[in-house]
Amino acid sequence: MQANYTARLYSWGVTDDIAERLRQAVGRFVRTTRAHADTLPPTRAEALGVLHREGPRTIAALAARRGVRHQSMSRTVGELATLGLVRREPDPADGRASLISLTTAGAAALDADRQARREWLADAIATRLTPAERELLSAVPALLDRLADAPPPTPSEQ
Numbered sequence: 001m002q003a004n005y006t007a008r009l010y011s012w013g014v015t016d017d018i019a020e021r022l023r024q025a026v027g028r029f030v031r032t033t034r035a036h037a038d039t040l041p042p043t044r045a046e047a048l049g050v051l052h053r054e055g056p057r058t059i060a061a062l063a064a065r066r067g068v069r070h071q072s073m074s075r076t077v078g079e080l081a082t083l084g085l086v087r088r089e090p091d092p093a094d095g096r097a098s099l100i101s102l103t104t105a106g107a108a109a110l111d112a113d114r115q116a117r118r119e120w121l122a123d124a125i126a127t128r129l130t131p132a133e134r135e136l137l138s139a140v141p142a143l144l145d146r147l148a149d150a151p152p153p154t155p156s157e158q
Helices: 002-011 016-037 042-054 059-066 070-082 104-128 131-137 140-149
Strands: 086-091 094-102
Touching: 016 104, 042 059, 042 070, 042 086, 042 094, 042 104, 059 070, 059 094, 070 086, 094 104, 104 131
Parallel strands: none
Antiparallel strands: 086 094
């Protein structure tokens, strides 16, 4: 089945080389952006980002969402709470657990981190790319969104 799926991809002009080059470039891009512009440690930014996008969560739900151990997320949440970036409230669905939510200061810290990334990226685009390259780059976000929204191939497609 994999051979049939691969043959179909090649017939559409998609090769493993394109996919691999894109995977590597996106990974390098993310690492470079973080290295130049992050104002928060990645574990804190990721936890704050989940809370911002998805609302209050238990530590267990945050850990599962981030794919880390409960103990690791508990430590991250403790650090964020000490900094005043999150607050703990009783979970109405489970009296033994707490819901973790973003504070105003947490939202501001996350916004500042995102703004630093935007500014670094905007400067890099303006100074390193030609006008034609900037025009070409303007189509990339929509294409990446379409790839991210694509359902995985079904067994019959593989």
